[in-house]
Amino acid sequence: MKAIYCSILVFLILFAAKSVNAHDQEVDDEGEFDYSKDGEKGPRKWGEIKQEWGACSNGTMQSPIDLSSERVQIILKPEKKNYKASDAIIKNRGHDVQIEWIGDGGWMSIDGNDYRLRYTHWHSPSEHTVNGRRYDMELHLVHLSTNPNVENKIAVVGVFYKIGTPDQFLSRLMTDISSMVDKKNATRNLGTIDPKDIKTESKRYFRYxxxxxxxxCTQGVIWTVNKKHAEENARPLQARNSRDVDLYRTILNANN
Structure with a gap:
C-alpha cells in the first residue's frame, strides 16, 4: 500500500458567526447522518433530517465546490502563525478521525485577529476539487477565536493529500489510526504533537x-484554498451559484 503525502494545495476557512454555538458547529454523532449516495441519511437528505439542518438542502452558498481558474484574482496578503507542540488525543468519530489539542497548540492570525488551534480531521477523498481534479484526502485544521468583537469565530486551514512519498506527520499517526478502525468513539492519548509538522505553507490561495x-451546513464560511483511509466521507460538490473565487498570493513573514 502506497503512503500518503501532502500536496502543494492548502486552504483556509473563516466561519462567519457572531458566536460559536454547538448549534453552529459540525455534528459529532455519526448515527445522525452518513455519506451514502441514495440513503435516507445521505447528503441529499441531510436538510430533511432536522429543521436546523435546512441549509444543507436550501442554502445557496454550500460547500464544497470546484475551484476553477475562472474569475480568479491574484492578491498579495501577509499571514502569520505561531503553532506550539502540545498534548493531544486522537478520536474515531465514526465519520472521520480527529486529533484534538488538549493544551495550547498555538494560533494563527488573519486580518489582525488571532485564532487558537483546537483540532484537525481528514476527509477521503478530498471534498473540494481544483479544475475538476479531486485529491486523495483533505485535512482541516480548525481554529477558534475567543475575541467577542470578532465576527468570524472559526478559522480552518486545510491541506490536500495524494498517494506518494510518505508524509512524516501521517506516518507517526498510522499505528494509532490502524488500532482504532471500526472502534467508534475510541480515544487514545498521543502525547505531544507539534502542528508545525503538518505541511501548510503556500504562497497562493483561492477564496470564496x-x-x-x-x-x-452553516453558511457564511469564507474558504481560502492555497495553491502551493477507508470509507469515503466527502460531501458531493455543491452549486457555485455565480460566487466569485479569488486567488490570493501570500507574503510569508520572515520570522515564521
Missing part, C-alpha cells in the same frame, strides 16, 4: 464564501 461541509 461557502459553508460547513457536514450538518448543520
Amino acid at each position: 464564501i461557502g459553508s460547513l461541509t457536514i450538518p448543520p
Whole structure:
C-alpha cells in the first residue's frame, strides 16, 4: 500500500458567526447522518433530517465546490502563525478521525485577529476539487477565536493529500489510526504533537464564501484554498451559484 503525502494545495476557512454555538458547529454523532449516495441519511437528505439542518438542502452558498481558474484574482496578503507542540488525543468519530489539542497548540492570525488551534480531521477523498481534479484526502485544521468583537469565530486551514512519498506527520499517526478502525468513539492519548509538522505553507490561495461541509451546513464560511483511509466521507460538490473565487498570493513573514 502506497503512503500518503501532502500536496502543494492548502486552504483556509473563516466561519462567519457572531458566536460559536454547538448549534453552529459540525455534528459529532455519526448515527445522525452518513455519506451514502441514495440513503435516507445521505447528503441529499441531510436538510430533511432536522429543521436546523435546512441549509444543507436550501442554502445557496454550500460547500464544497470546484475551484476553477475562472474569475480568479491574484492578491498579495501577509499571514502569520505561531503553532506550539502540545498534548493531544486522537478520536474515531465514526465519520472521520480527529486529533484534538488538549493544551495550547498555538494560533494563527488573519486580518489582525488571532485564532487558537483546537483540532484537525481528514476527509477521503478530498471534498473540494481544483479544475475538476479531486485529491486523495483533505485535512482541516480548525481554529477558534475567543475575541467577542470578532465576527468570524472559526478559522480552518486545510491541506490536500495524494498517494506518494510518505508524509512524516501521517506516518507517526498510522499505528494509532490502524488500532482504532471500526472502534467508534475510541480515544487514545498521543502525547505531544507539534502542528508545525503538518505541511501548510503556500504562497497562493483561492477564496470564496461557502459553508460547513457536514450538518448543520452553516453558511457564511469564507474558504481560502492555497495553491502551493477507508470509507469515503466527502460531501458531493455543491452549486457555485455565480460566487466569485479569488486567488490570493501570500507574503510569508520572515520570522515564521
